[in-house]
Amino acid sequence: MRQATTILSLRTEGPGLVEVTQGVADWIAETGIGEGLLTALCRHTSASLMINENAAPAVKRDMVRWLDAMAPQGSHYEHDDEGPDDMPAHLKSALTGANLSVPVAGGRMLLGTWQGLYLVEHRTRPHTREVALHLIGE
Template sequence: MTHYQKVLTIPSTPKSFVKITSQITSIVTQSGIQTGLCTLFLRHTSASLVIQENADPDVLIDLANFLAKLVPEDGKYIHSAEGADDMPAHIRTALTHTSEQIPIMRGSLVLGTWQGIYLWEHRQHRYNRELVVHVSGD
C-alpha cells in the first residue's frame, strides 16, 4: 500500500464556501494511486468541510442561512475571547465535519455527478486554513 500526503493552505473569505474539489483531484492524480481512499482533515475548530451540491449555488446559500438560524451569533455564549462570531463558529463546526473520506477508483475521486468538496468558513474574517490531504491505496 502506498501513502501520499500534502498540506494545503486555503485562503478563506468571510462566512463562505471555498470550492476545493479541483485541488483535491490534482493531489489524487499526483499520488498515482488507482484504488484507495482520500482522507481530508481540516486543522481548525471554526471552519469545516462539506461535500455538497456543486451546480446550483442556491443550495450553499440555503445551507448557510439554515445554520445561521440554528446557531445564531447573538446567543448568550460564555466563550467570546475572539469575538461574537467565535463560539457560534465552534458550534457550527461541531455540527458539520472537519474530515471527509472519499474513495478512489481508477485514479479518480468517486464523487457523484453533482458533488463538490468545500471548505466552509464560519467566521466573519479571512483566514488561511490548513487542510491535510492523505491518499492511500494501490
C-alpha cells in the first residue's frame, strides 16, 4: 500500500465554480498509484468542494444563483467580521461540504461521464484557495 499527498493552490476571482478535475487527474497520474481512494479537502471555511456536471456551463451559473438564494447577503447575520458576504459564505460551505472521496482505478478517478471536481468560491473578492489531496492505494 502506498500513499501520496499534495496541496493544489488555486486563484479565484469571486463567486463561482472552478473546475479542478484535470489538475487532480494529472497529479494522480504522477503518483503512479493505479488503484485506490482519493480524498480531497478544501482548507477553508468560506469555500467548498463538489462533484457536479462539467458539460453545460449553465449548471455552474445556476448553482451560484441557488446558493445565493439559500444564503443571501444581508444585515440579519450576527457574524460579519469580514463583510456582508462572510456568514453567507460559511453557510454555503456547510451546504456543499469541505471534502470528497473518489475511487481510483486504472490510474483514473471513477467519475461519471459528465462529472467534474469543483472548488466552489463563496466570497465576493478574489482569494487563493488550497485543496489538500491524499491518495492511498497500489
